[in-house]
Amino acid sequence: MSLLKLEGLTASYGSSQALFGVDLEIAEGEVVALMGRNGMGKTTTVKAICRMIQSGGHLSLEGRDLHPLPSHRVARLGVGLVPEGRRCFAGLTVHENLIAAARPGDWTQARVTALFPRLGERLSQRAASLSGGEQQMLAIGRALMTNPRLLILDEATEGLAPIVRQEIWAAIAALKRDTQISILLIDKSVREIAGVSDRAVIVERGRTVWAGAMADLTPDLSERYVGV
Amino acid sequence: MIPERLVNLAILAGLAGVALWALAVDTPFTITLATRAAILALAAVGLNIALGIGGLVSLGHAVFFGLGGYAMGILAYHAQTYTTLDLGPLSVTGSKSMPLIWLVAVVASALAALLIGLLSLRTSGVYFIMITLAFGQMFYYFAISWGTYGGEDGLSIYVRNGFPGLNTLDPIQFFGLCFALLCLALLVYARLRAAPFGLALNAARQVPARVETVGLSPLRLKLVAFVISGAITGLAGALFADLNRFVSPTMFSWQLSGELIVLIVIGGVGRLMGPVIGACLFVLLEHWLGALTAFWHIWLGVILLGIVLFARGGIVGLLTGKAGPHV
Numbered sequence: 405m406s407l408l409k410l411e412g413l414t415a416s417y418g419s420s421q422a423l424f425g426v427d428l429e430i431a432e433g434e435v436v437a438l439m440g441r442n443g444m445g446k447t448t449t450v451k452a453i454c455r456m457i458q459s460g461g462h463l464s465l466e467g468r469d470l471h472p473l474p475s476h477r478v479a480r481l482g483v484g485l486v487p488e489g490r491r492c493f494a495g496l497t498v499h500e501n502l503i504a505a506a507r508p509g510d511w512t513q514a515r516v517t518a519l520f521p522r523l524g525e526r527l528s529q530r531a532a533s534l535s536g537g538e539q540q541m542l543a544i545g546r547a548l549m550t551n552p553r554l555l556i557l558d559e560a561t562e563g564l565a566p567i568v569r570q571e572i573w574a575a576i577a578a579l580k581r582d583t584q585i586s587i588l589l590i591d592k593s594v595r596e597i598a599g600v601s602d603r604a605v606i607v608e609r610g611r612t613v614w615a616g617a618m619a620d621l622t623p624d625l626s627e628r629y630v631g632v
Numbered sequence: 633m634i635p636e637r638l639v640n641l642a643i644l645a646g647l648a649g650v651a652l653w654a655l656a657v658d659t660p661f662t663i664t665l666a667t668r669a670a671i672l673a674l675a676a677v678g679l680n681i682a683l684g685i686g687g688l689v690s691l692g693h694a695v696f697f698g699l700g701g702y703a704m705g706i707l708a709y710h711a712q713t714y715t716t717l718d719l720g721p722l723s724v725t726g727s728k729s730m731p732l733i734w735l736v737a738v739v740a741s742a743l744a745a746l747l748i749g750l751l752s753l754r755t756s757g758v759y760f761i762m763i764t765l766a767f768g769q770m771f772y773y774f775a776i777s778w779g780t781y782g783g784e785d786g787l788s789i790y791v792r793n794g795f796p797g798l799n800t801l802d803p804i805q806f807f808g809l810c811f812a813l814l815c816l817a818l819l820v821y822a823r824l825r826a827a828p829f830g831l832a833l834n835a836a837r838q839v840p841a842r843v844e845t846v847g848l849s850p851l852r853l854k855l856v857a858f859v860i861s862g863a864i865t866g867l868a869g870a871l872f873a874d875l876n877r878f879v880s881p882t883m884f885s886w887q888l889s890g891e892l893i894v895l896i897v898i899g900g901v902g903r904l905m906g907p908v909i910g911a912c913l914f915v916l917l918e919h920w921l922g923a924l925t926a927f928w929h930i931w932l933g934v935i936l937l938g939i940v941l942f943a944r945g946g947i948v949g950l951l952t953g954k955a956g957p958h959v
Contacts, residue, residue: 479847
C-alpha cells in the first residue's frame with residue numbers, strides 16, 4: 405500500500421483554483437520528484453498535503469484521509485516538511501530549534517549533527533545568524549527530529565552556493581541509502597534530482613501530466629514540461 | 633556589563649536582604665512592603681509566562697488575581713463566621729488553612745484561564761487584548777454586585793490564615809513563605825522557558841504557521857501557557873488577600889492587569905527577574921513618592937516611557953547589556 409496517495413487533488417486560494425487534479429503516490433522508502441515549471445502547482449500540492457490550504461479530491465496517508473485533519477495533526481502522523489525559504493525559528497539557537505518539536509524515534513540531535521557536522525559546531529548559535537546553507541540544514545534537521553515517515557523538501561537547495569548544495573544532495577542521498585524515510589522532492593536541479601529519485605511526477609497547470617520511473621524521463625519530456 | 637545570572641542573584645538577595653535588614657532594625661512595615669513586592673512579583677512571574685514567552689498581552693490577568701483573592705476571602709469568611717458555603721447539592725465549610733486555600737485558588741484560576749483562553753486565544757493582537765479586558769470587567773462588576781461577600785465594600789478577614797509550622801502573623805515568617813513561593817515560581821518559569829514546551833511556545837509567538845508544520849498546535853501551546861500563567865497569578869492573589877486580610881473588587885480591576893504588565897515591561901519582558909525588579913521598583917515608588925504626592929503614577933509613567941524608548945530590555949536588559957531575553 406502507498407504511504408501517501410493523491411488522486412484528483414484540487415485546491416484553491418480563495419476564488420482562484422490552483423490545482424485541478426494532481427495524482428501522486430509514494431511508497432515506503434521511495435524518493436519521488438515532483439517536477440514542473442514555476443507556478444504550475446508544486447508548492448500548492450505540498451501545502452495541500454500538509455493541510456495548509458483547503459483541498460478536495462483524494463488525499464490519504466497510509467489509507468487515512470487527511471482532509472479532516474489540521475496541519476499539526478498531519479505533521480504528527482509523520483509528514484515532515486522543509487518549507488521553501490528555509491524558515492527556521494530565527495530567535496532560537498540551533499540546539500533549541502532541534503529539540504523544540506522533537507518526537508521520540510531514531511532521529512536524535514547526535515544523528516542530525518552526524519548528518520550535518522556544521523550544525524554540531526554551531527549548536528549554541530542563533531538560527532538567524534547562520535548562513536543560508538546552514539539554515540537549510542537546520543530546517544532539514546528540525547524536520548528529521550520529528551521522526552517523519554515522509555519528508556517533503558520544497559526547493560531545499562534554492563539560492564545556495566554550489567558546495568553547500570553538494571552537501572545537501574549528499575545528505576539526501578544518505579537518507580535514501582540509510583533510512584526507510586519516503587521523500588518527496590521539489591527542486592529545479594534536474595541532474596541532481598535524477599541522481600536520487602526513484603520516480604518523477606510532473607505537474608502542469610495544476611494537473612499531473614506525466615508520472616513514471618526516473619529512468620523513463622527523457623530529455624524531450626524534461627524540456628517540454630520542466631524547461632530544462 | 634554584568635552577567636544576567638549575577639543580576640538575577642543580586643535582585644533576589646536584595647529583596648530577601650531588605651526583609652532581613654528590616655527584621656534586624658525592627659521595622660515590620662518594611663517587611664510588609666517587601667512581602668507586597670514579592671507577591672506582586674509572583675503575580676507578574678505568572679503573567680510573564682503568557683506575555684514574555686507566549687507574547688500574549690493579557691489585560692485580564694486581574695481575573696485570576698481576583699479569583700485567588702476571593703478564594704481566600706470566601707473560605708476564610710465562612711471559617712470565621714462558622715457558616716457553610718452552599719454549592720447546590722454540596723455544602724462546604726470554610727477554611728483557615730493556607731495550603732487548602734492556595735489549592736482552591738490555583739484550581740479556580742486555572743479553570744477560569746482555561747475557559748477564557750479557549751475563547752480568547754482564537755483571536756490575536758488587539759482583539760485578544762479586548763476580549764481579556766472584557767472578561768476582567770465582567771468579573772469586576774460581578775464582584776461589585778455580589779452582596780454576600782461585601783459587594784463594592786469588599787470583605788475583611790480578621791486573622792491571617794495559617795500555615796503548618798509557621799506563625800503567619802509574624803511578618804518575617806509570612807514574607808519567608810511568599811518569598812519561597814516566588815522562588816518556586818521563578819524556578820518553574822526558568823525550567824519551562826528552556827524546556828521544549830517553552831521553546832515551541834516561543835517559536836509559536838514568532839511564527840505560528842511554522843510551528844504547525846512540525847506537528848505542534850500553536851493554540852494548544854498558548855492555552856497551556858495561559859492556564860499555567862493564570863494559576864500562578866491566582867496563587868499570588870490568595871497571598872495578596874492574606875497580606876491585607878481584605879479582598880475587594882479592585883483585585884479584578886483592569887488597572888491591576890495593566891500594572892502587572894507595567895511591572896514586567898519595566899523589569900524586562902521575558903526576563904527571569906524582570907517581574908521581580910519591576911515589582912520592587914513599583915512598591916518603592918508607591919511608598920516613597922506616594923507619601924509625597926497622590927499623583928505618583930505620573931513618575932511611574934515617566935520611568936515607563938524612558939524604559940520603552942531607551943531600554944527595550946527593561947532594567948535587566950540595561951544591567952546586562954542584552955536587549956533580548958534569550959538564555
